[in-house]
Amino acid sequence: MTRWAWPEVADLPGTIHVPDSSAAARPHDHRRLTEIYCFLFWIALGQIGSANPPWFERSLVGLELYAHIKSQAPRVSVDFNYHGSPPFSFEVGQRPVQHAQNADFVTGETGVWGFSALGVSLNAQFYRAATPKRPVQVAIQRSVRTYHDQTTRPLHDIRWELFTLLAHGAFVTMVDKTAFDGWLDPVAYERIGLAFAEAQRKRGHFGHQPVYDVGLYFSSRTRDWIGREDAARYWQSFYGAHKACVLEHFQFGVLLDENVSLNELQRFPVVCLPNVAILSRHEVAQLRGYVEQGGKLLVTGYSGQFDRWGKPLAESALSELIGATVTRRLDSMDNWLNLENGADSPSASHRPASGSSVQVEGCATAAPALPMLARDLPTGWPFLVEGPATLYAPTTAVPVGALLEPHRTARQRQGTEGLHWPMSADAPVGAAILIHRL
Structure with a gap:
């Protein structure tokens, strides 16, 4: 006392x-x-x-x-x-x-x-x-x-x-x-x-209702079951999303998995899921309702890809919202993105399945999104995005740019050299970004 x-x-x-x-x-x-x-x-x-x-x-x-x-x-x-x-x-x-x-x-x-x-x-x-x-x-x-x-x-x-x-x-x-x-x-x-x-x-x-730009979604269950042996596996993604908001002067708030509701989600025009690996059926239903009613969802890392005990799922709980299925989770953290798009772009081979109908702002390609995404970043230039990454196969989503795996030396592949420092970009493996409209 x-x-x-x-x-x-x-x-x-x-x-x-x-x-x-x-x-x-x-x-x-x-x-x-x-x-x-x-x-x-x-x-x-x-x-x-x-x-x-x-x-x-x-x-x-x-x-x-x-x-x-x-x-x-x-x-x-x-x-x-x-x-x-x-x-x-x-x-x-x-x-x-x-x-x-x-x-x-x-x-x-x-x-x-x-x-x-x-x-x-x-x-x-x-x-x-x-x-x-x-x-x-x-x-x-x-x-x-x-x-x-x-x-x-x-x-x-x-x-x-x-x-x-x-x-x-x-x-x-x-x-x-x-x-x-x-x-x-x-x-x-x-x-x-x-x-x-x-x-x-x-x-x-002071004391007025905030006007939020972004809601940062925090998952205690992901912290407990994904980050229990290595806290940085989860916290790095959450902290990174917060840091981006602060540096870009976005007004942010926090959403918690324990008390999430549609009303809480709708306080934010954008909700970011920073590597929220574990999502319950209740959470997915709330997120779907949020998107169906006009909300914008930003999904990163391994979001929705593990069960409540931290075991990998065969498919992401968010696959319908993302408009893609999981091909594999990259085991690297030093991953690279390139926003170049076109016939020669690595993302060209990862277009939606034949016969699917995709529209982004009324267009059947990702081209209208490129000026916005590349406004502050040059295209044709790989840049480091340190954190977990997933390779998706689009079903109804539009791919943009390229996700590149990092280079690994012979010693790193043998496990005799550490991975503490990020390596340079290597081969493209899929799309950098997927854009999906329900």
């Missing part, structure tokens, strides 16, 4: 956390701080492999603890503080929706020093998706490096992180670790005050 100094949320956009052992916590009464007890707990009871639908499950331990706290102090707010990044911890069996529901609100942390600047926006959107219509708290710190570092962050660095989180719908707690003698850094608190005062002046800009 940790004691916190907490301003009323209605008055301030965030909170200042000062250790209870410090007498300096008391002069902040003029800010109408209300002392409450926050119970910070970690739930290690995961339901991995459970046969019940995850959106009906909540941790028994968490429910009992929550009920006990409320019976003793009904006005107390209970906080599920998972700590760490990426959001929610695979190692102890946490799933975002299942376990974040064990409290009145969820708390996470960003930690630019450890989790990168990109994690700030991603974590805030992740918590919002896990606890719809509930407040989410994100903890940041006044130090430059780790929590126990006494180096004071520049004001504009604090402003950037604070306003990024507020813009993504979180409320913010600033954490400070006092010096061993209990001293508080006056410059740090001056900067915190300036940043929070600015946030108060601009609070009318």
Whole structure:
């Protein structure tokens, strides 16, 4: 149990956390701080492999603890503080929706020093998706490096992180670790005050419904059963999709497999499945309904190609939506794409089956799509797309460009040389992109 100094949320956009052992916590009464007890707990009871639908499950331990706290102090707010990044911890069996529901609100942390600047926006959107219509708290710190570092962050660095989180719908707690003698850094608190005062002046800009460009689909089941021995097998694709959105200034949100619904999907004009290898029948039905009602689905990697236990399927659960069947999964990560299209293009031999009717924006070829796809990338030029790739045989989809396998040296083929560095492009094996209209 940790004691916190907490301003009323209605008055301030965030909170200042000062250790209870410090007498300096008391002069902040003029800010109408209300002392409450926050119970910070970690739930290690995961339901991995459970046969019940995850959106009906909540941790028994968490429910009992929550009920006990409320019976003793009904006005107390209970906080599920998972700590760490990426959001929610695979190692102890946490799933975002299942376990974040064990409290009145969820708390996470960003930690630019450890989790990168990109994690700030991603974590805030992740918590919002896990606890719809509930407040989410994100903890940041006044130090430059780790929590126990006494180096004071520049004001504009604090402003950037604070306003990024507020813009993504979180409320913010600033954490400070006092010096061993209990001293508080006056410059740090001056900067915190300036940043929070600015946030108060601009609070009318926050808390509105976002206008999203892209929904990034996160699959706890894929994380647990595809990435369990090698987390990067899944996280790399999800992080890559998020990074692309940030760098291109696309407003993104997060969709979770545990509580996905057609209504949630329809909040996004585009939904990206970044290597979502495991998809249930319920998820596929929701995705199909989304596309049938005008949504745009971007499918990458091995999406839909494994069963609920991580075993390969004979055919992708998304084959009808994709308009193609799986020929094989490339065992390489350093794959290459070439957007050149035409009679001599490698994709020319991978056109739809004879007799099929294909239309892309009213045309029977992929030509109209090329100017859009190649607007920022030159054609006739292979470029590296590091991540899992699938070779498809189109049925009703239109192929565009070429997918090229990477070159492998004789030693690499023999298994005596590593594959840590990407190799150059080798032979084309199929289409780079498939475009399909239902």
